[in-house]
Amino acid sequence: MSPPVAPPGWSRWLVPPAALSVHLSIGQAYAWSVFKPSLESALDLSGTQSALPFQLGIVMLGLSAAFGGTLVERNGPRWAMTVALICFSSGFLLAALGAATEQYWLIVFGYGFVGGIGLGIGYISPVSTLIKWFPDRPGMATGIAIMGFGGGALIASPWSAQMLDSFGSDSSGIALAFLVHGLTYAVFMSLGVLLVRVPRPAKTAADGTPAPLEGVQVSANSAVRTPQFWLLWIVLCMNVTAGIGILEKAAPMITDFFADTSTPVSVSAAAGFVALLSAANMAGRIGWSSTSDLIGRKNIYRVYLGVGALMYALIAWVGDSSKPVFIICALVILSFYGGGFATVPAYLKDLFGTYQVGAIHGRLLTAWSTAGVLGPLIVNWIADRQEEAGKSGASLYGVSLIIMIGLLVVGFVANELVRPVDARHHVTQKEAADVHERQQPA
Template structure:
């Protein structure tokens, strides 16, 4: 499938809405915690077990992004968005069947494996295209699109909670909710498939002037041989682990923290908290990534990792004494979590150029795969063990938060070690591009 080329006069500002239609849909993954309590009740699952679909989904996101990154670069954003639509929607339909039959393995396979492939391909589908459309503001451009992934739960969380209330929290009600999600997201993602275009100079289409990329350029294969790639891999993994640990457990976590107080958190309020976290995640993706265009990528990651560690310390020490403090610190952490995702493509572009930035980005997202397992595993496993030991409330999470602080410190150190890529890793400029440039200069 040839990527659709924008006709003369086509506005580049139509690309972010196309990307948003996909990212707002696949961003539903961040609302998974709304389904955890009813699934645990209906199917007799533990907190660790109910996290499996989400964890597998994030693992498959990173793996499919890594292995599919080159295909996305080759076939273009429309192909990628189509694949994402089919996989993500099919994942919900399989999950609906699994819930209806009370076969949890089918929910894990559908939502986690099949839907996770849709997450990965859909996530990277517009990134390279956006950077090529907005070379002057790469942080802002990718932030606009990727904020949709963070904001997906802002829509999905209350929507899912309302459906579970209307259809019931038993297996049949969960099945209907999954079915509605799958069909609705298929329609919404189709809008992005039909709208997206690539810029003429990046298409290589006949009759268009193909422009050679400027500045240092590094291939995806060569990027893996640089320390910069692995340092950024570590930075992303640590930042994501710290944020996703709260996000996956958000609804039950805030309920546990204030269960013994005079103002316990209701199910509806917990779903509202998830929506607030989604809003912070979304705002951080556009706000912090745009800020990175002004202060630099390394500086903004110093904020994400350093201040994030302070926020975790405040929750661990004082979170159960003040609901506003707990919510505020969690919102800041999630804004950094989202900002980290939105800034990383621009950080990669700064270090490796635009030559194969989509493929490099896809490979880097394997860090998300590991973090998607580590974050929920740390929080859920420790909470389950603490509960077995007779503890309750905020004490279920204290050790988890200390671990998260340590991970953020590791990420901070890795970011400090990032330096420009050695020129020996650069791809030589194409001779044809040099010839065209010389002709232009002589004229």
């Protein structure tokens, strides 16, 4: 499938809505917890078992993005969005069949494995295209799209809850909700498939062939052999681990922190706190990534990691004595969590060029898969051990918070070590232009 080239006069501002249609859909992954209580009740599952589809989905996101990134670069955004549509929607349909027949393994396979492939391919599908359309503001462009992944849960959470209320929370009601999700997202994501275009290549006056790509250009295979790639891998992994540690445990954490005070946090207030964190996550993706276009990528990661460590320190030492301090610090940390995701494609473009930036981004997302396991594991395992030791309230999280500070410091140091890529890793302008020309339709 050849990438569709924009006709003369086509507005580049149509590409972000195309990307949003995909990211708002696959962002449903953050709303999986809505289904957990119903699944546990209907299929007699434990909390650990009901988390399996989400956990497998995040693992498959990183793996499919890593292994499929080169194919996305080669075949273009329409091909990638089509694959994402098929896999993500089919995952829901398989999950619906699994719920209807009460075969939980089919829900795990459908939503987690098949749908997770759709998550990974869909996540990276518009990144390279957006950067090529907005070379002047890559942080803003990728921030708009990746903001959708953070905001997808704000739509999916109440929508899913309403369907479970209407259809019922038994296995047949869950199956019908999954079915509606799969069909609706297929229609919505198809808008992006139909709308997306790649920019028309610049032509030279002499021979009419595509002009060479400007600046540093590095292939995906060469990029993973550079220290810059692995330093950024550490940066992303540490930033995501710190953010997801709060996100995954948000409601019980704020409840525990103020359980022994005169003004404990109610269940509804804790749910409102989770909604606030989702909004901060989404706002950070567009706000901080756009700011990176003004102050530079290294500087914005200094903010994410350095200020993030200070926010964790405030929570650790005074968070249990002041709700405003706890809430504000958590919101700032989650805005940095979202901003880190949205800024990293532009950081990669600065270091490695646009030649195969989508494929490089896909491989870097293995850091997300690692952090998705590491963050919740640190917070939950330590909280369980502290509870077994007879501790309660904020004391359950003290050690975890100190660990998060340390991880952010490690990420800060890794960011400081990032330097321009050595010239021996660069592809020649002719090689880059030849591949660029082969990827364009005649």
